[in-house]
Amino acid sequence: MRFLYSPAIGAEYPELVSGAVLVTGITTDVPVAMVASAVARHTAVAEERLADGAEGEFAEIQAWRRAFTRMGVKPTQYRNAAEALLRRYRKERSLPSVHPLVDLCNAISVAYAIPVGVFDTACITGPLEVRHAVGDEMFVSFSGGTEHPEPGEVIFADASGRAHARRWTHRQSGHSVVRDTTASALIVSEGLHDSAPADVGKLIATVAAELTEIWKVTPTTVTLTPTDGPVDLAE
Template structure:
């Protein structure tokens, strides 16, 4: 079944250079972290400075966060948070095979990468600026909690509520990929100066990793940019 994310015009008004690669994966057989996923995570930590655009790309994300009122020093984008953890600890936490794969690619490319369980979605995802009424299901001190997005905040959401706050800062608990997930959606998000070719390269690496985990996986790609939506 097609899964078509939508990006609201106000996002491109905020950052005309924003582009994303959407990858819908079906017939996935996920599993626990293993030697392959440990290798992906280890290699990513050793390649922290491999991308020449890495620091400038993360700086662009800080600017994007400030533009909608967030404080990136307190709530950094997902790629920067992972990078800081890798720098501090020399390693990244193992979650499950698929999450390890996209976390490794996020660090390697200094690129925010999100992974979601499609079965848990109410309709397709939308990237919008919040009205201030959208609920966000999370956990606080080990207990379920429902927060509300701030007015003007950039969020991914579906018909039920916010699935990721502050663009790509924190994912909600409802849509997380688990070892039992079989249909998944990934979004790779870039700003200038990261090359578009590098975005597509990261997408191909993600698909290659998914095929290593599950050779029978079926994937569909959609390139999302201002006035452009191209399927592959």
């Protein structure tokens, strides 16, 4: 699985730090109690942070709001995934249950206030690149509808011209969403705040440790910046 950033993204967002995890052996047949315990541990961290102020005050979220503004997107209309989850958690004190892997990654995302995307690798053709959209890429929404990203919008795109995420970390595609049949997944987390180099590394290590504990697998991990060039994660 090859993952990379276009040179333009590296030039425009030199502060970006990314982490990726490739994991094989994912099933839904895992101990429910173990997943619930992990989710509870991580949401407790979010609970503690939210007690001191709303998510919009977090440095991690503020950095993504600035990036969305630079991208030409209104950040309070199209919130990055971590902010949307934190906002929901603050109001409901719970997160939606979708799939054990997604539930775990969502909980880790709110703990670190950093977006975490989870993609079914079987649905990705060739390398997955974070780049500016041309505008003719195909994006499938969760409802099954087809959209085309705006030209210049930051997307996750594969070699077939399919967009797997729109507005960068705002919304993933229903095409590569993790489902009961998913066996292999690429997990990507990205930070733009000052302490992102340390925080993203910790987040990726946390994801890997939880995967090893719950699914008894050995994931492949990497941290990178946009100027590092393509990275190949072996299954």
